Amino acid sequence: MRTASDRAGLSPDELGRRARVGKGALVGLEKARGNPNFATLVRLADTLGVSVSALLEGPAEGRVRVVTADAVAPLWTGRPGGEARLVLTTSGPAPVEGWRWTLEPDEECPGHPHQAGVVETVSVTAGRMTLIVDGTEHTVEAGQTATFAGEPSTSTAARAGRPAT
Template sequence: MAGTDESIRALLAGNLKRARERHGLSLSELSRRSGIGKATLSQLESGSGNPTIETVFSLSRALDVPISALLDAPAPRPFTVVRAAEVEVLSGEGVDLRALRRITSGDTTVELYDQRVRARSRQKSLGHAGTEHTVVQDGVLLVTVDGHRTELGPGDYVGFDGSLPHSYEAAGEAVRSVLLLHYRTTAATEPVHDH
């Protein structure tokens, strides 16, 4: 995903405009669907906005596209090395995400993220496209999905429908985890039509 050549802002600017136009949406309509102000959307499309995790998730949900469709750079080479220092961090109210890789095979797209939940912080999501999978590497992660809460420790896994409201919380020290999102590619790339 975003590397040294293209910033998250630049990638989001081009990808957001293309996705919006592909769906035949005006800025006003996308604003209504996403709950993001029209002026903010205009700034994001021009590359001058400051995107957050919450913003990107809202746009993913409103456009019914994978998060990587908004943040991904052109297709990677066959041999890919991603250096931590070369990946921009996308921060939210409680989480820092580093997008490591997008893989498409057949009708499935998989996105791989390094996810860090800051100490005594919580990250909420109203939901987004895809299925979400998380494996805790270090720390204790509290995960709430559609009102159901569970505690995960190192090596533990949780998977759920990403469209459900959910949150990640580090009740104590920071939590390191691997986040994997997967989507059916056909559903993620087909235009949304109003009926």
């Protein structure tokens, strides 16, 4: 996080003010202490102009990286047991994040608006997911993929009485 902050020319105080994150939380994150919520990570990443995973990942591992989703800690966990794991991200001028979401029956997870120009893609591998963009519901079945602008209000839900991944 410090590298991205230095690159953006932001002092810890200015980063905290712009991202609406307390100085103590920033210090804890830089020292890999604490357990920030997902909204805090999104605000920091957006303020710094980097992906959430860029804040979390260690040094590059070479030309090929293989990640097991279950080896990555969830960044969001719902009351019924659903979860979201940021499996990996690519580097470069247009980073791509790979997430694995599992929603339990009748569970909904609110999204967080992204920077202008961010495009999100959702591929459902099991069950049926309801994608809600600006209040309009879109059903995405297993085997289907949806794409949408990341800056409006979004959320995802499993409404069919069965889990969705």
